[in-house]
Amino acid sequence: MSRRVGRPSTPQLDRASIGAAALELVDREGALSMPALARRLGVQVSSIYHHVDGRAGVIGLVRDLVTADIDAACFAVEPWDRALDTWARTYRNAFAAHPAAVRLLATETIGGRQNLAMYAAATTGLLRAGFPVEQVMGIVVGVENFLLGAALDVSAPEVPIALDDDEAATDDLRRALAAAPSGPERSLQAFDLGLAALIEGLRALLVAEQQRQ
Amino acid sequence: MSRRVGRPSTPQLDRASIGAAALELVDREGALSMPALARRLGVQVSSIYHHVDGRAGVIGLVRDLVTADIDAACFAVEPWDRALDTWARTYRNAFAAHPAAVRLLATETIGGRQNLAMYAAATTGLLRAGFPVEQVMGIVVGVENFLLGAALDVSAPEVPIALDDDEAATDDLRRALAAAPSGPERSLQAFDLGLAALIEGLRALLVAEQQRQ
DNA sequence: ACCTGAACACCGTTCAAGT
DNA sequence: ACCTGAACACCGTTCAAGT
Numbered sequence: 342m343s344r345r346v347g348r349p350s351t352p353q354l355d356r357a358s359i360g361a362a363a364l365e366l367v368d369r370e371g372a373l374s375m376p377a378l379a380r381r382l383g384v385q386v387s388s389i390y391h392h393v394d395g396r397a398g399v400i401g402l403v404r405d406l407v408t409a410d411i412d413a414a415c416f417a418v419e420p421w422d423r424a425l426d427t428w429a430r431t432y433r434n435a436f437a438a439h440p441a442a443v444r445l446l447a448t449e450t451i452g453g454r455q456n457l458a459m460y461a462a463a464t465t466g467l468l469r470a471g472f473p474v475e476q477v478m479g480i481v482v483g484v485e486n487f488l489l490g491a492a493l494d495v496s497a498p499e500v501p502i503a504l505d506d507d508e509a510a511t512d513d514l515r516r517a518l519a520a521a522p523s524g525p526e527r528s529l530q531a532f533d534l535g536l537a538a539l540i541e542g543l544r545a546l547l548v549a550e551q552q553r554q
Numbered sequence: 555m556s557r558r559v560g561r562p563s564t565p566q567l568d569r570a571s572i573g574a575a576a577l578e579l580v581d582r583e584g585a586l587s588m589p590a591l592a593r594r595l596g597v598q599v600s601s602i603y604h605h606v607d608g609r610a611g612v613i614g615l616v617r618d619l620v621t622a623d624i625d626a627a628c629f630a631v632e633p634w635d636r637a638l639d640t641w642a643r644t645y646r647n648a649f650a651a652h653p654a655a656v657r658l659l660a661t662e663t664i665g666g667r668q669n670l671a672m673y674a675a676a677t678t679g680l681l682r683a684g685f686p687v688e689q690v691m692g693i694v695v696g697v698e699n700f701l702l703g704a705a706l707d708v709s710a711p712e713v714p715i716a717l718d719d720d721e722a723a724t725d726d727l728r729r730a731l732a733a734a735p736s737g738p739e740r741s742l743q744a745f746d747l748g749l750a751a752l753i754e755g756l757r758a759l760l761v762a763e764q765q766r767q
Numbered sequence: 768a769c770c771t772g773a774a775c776a777c778c779g780t781t782c783a784a785g786t
Numbered sequence: 787a788c789c790t791g792a793a794c795a796c797c798g799t800t801c802a803a804g805t
Contacts, residue, residue: 345770345771346770346771346772346804346805347769347770347803347804347805348768348769348770348804349769349770349805350805352768353769353770354770374796374797374798375797375798376796384770384771385770385771385772386798386799387770387771387772387773387799387801388770388771390798390799390800391768392769395798395799396797396798444661447661448657457722457723457727458722460713461722461724461726461727464724464730465724465727468726468729474729474730475733475734476743476747477730477733477734478730478731478740478743478744479735479740479743479746480744480747480748480751482707482740482741482744483700483704483743483744483747483748483751484748485703486700486704486706486707486744486745486748487696487699487703489702489703489706490698490699490700490702490703490704491696491699491703493660493702493703494695509674510670510674511677513674513677513681514674516681516687517677517687518691520691521691522688522692527691527692527695528695530689530692531692531693531695531696531699532696533692534692534693534759535697535699535700535752537755537759538693538696538751538754538755538756539700539748539751539752539755540755541751541754541758541759542750542752542753542754542755542758545754545755546747546751546754558789559784559785559789559790559791560785560786560788560789561785561786561787561788562786562788562789563786565787565789566788566789567789587777587778587779588778588779588780589778589779597789597790598789598790598791599779599780600780600781600782600790600791600792601789603779603780603781604787608779608780609778609779609780
């Protein structure tokens, strides 16, 4: 029974298994740490550094896994407003499937160049629809701002309807809270309403733009 | 020169100075740690725990400071769409003034009961405008989702226009990036476009609702 | 190339001791 | 009540040593 040391004959680690283990860890524990990840992989912490650029690299792998199911290709085959809707819903679903991962990714998800393919697809779709070139990026990022906020909202704590002793709770707020859906429906309603309003507003913007010409 | 130990005759710390020092620290260093905060306050780390419930408590103080300038009272004096606009802009400005703090607060800002007064004001305004009770909370949260995403976007890295060697960068994307504003204007454009679309979409929703009656 | 184990500098929190 | 200083269990990263 000699201690295993030195390079193994067959590699024990690769980026795919590190990413998968990290996502499982985040889903299960709600947090990511290198020691916990190494434990789950049956390996020393320092081994991970041979395959990935530290914790940030691991988070990158998690991001790729979580965002893999986002459908932006729809912009090539659907009219822009329907494409925006399916893009948005797959975006939300992707993050809603991994609520804890959202917090890990939120602060570095938007605007990174990792989603170039997504931006490219959306850009093409909106340009073809007739939106002005100088506004297309703004529209895409503006919508994504909403999507990221909605993704964070999925795992937000529910506001209790009973706000008995709180001064700030007006009757109007109490009524609105009582009438609002609860559970998973709460964040879904906010998402649906916001998305519908955004698309409707963009439709109006497009009409106004086309009449100017 | 005896070592200062034991309770001081006059307290050296209070919640207000802790919060102010924490926000300064975040603004200057981009991160918050208890040791750095203690150093800045000229005090031992453990002293902070006598006034605040740990790191989470410090973050709460930072949140209160950052969000203090958000104007939700406008809902009481302006028509709903103008109120939504000023609420949104003061919201964005509040976070834009402390870009690093956004990352610290993003994962626990929305839906918390700390902003009850804000929710109350918005709720009253939207109810009076004629939005249906069961949708008012959803609308407020939906808009706030966008606002938080936009706040995160303020400090997002700029996508470089030069994407020479990248396969995913289509010509359409290159054109859109080249035509889009850069610098601080980039995130502001995304905010303006998204907010205008949201408000316009909600206007349409309200009209449809009023015609149903 | 790839894994180990030790080392380093950090972190948040607790708590007895002091006034 | 309020501050100290030490202690604890954690964390991310580096690096020489081994095959």
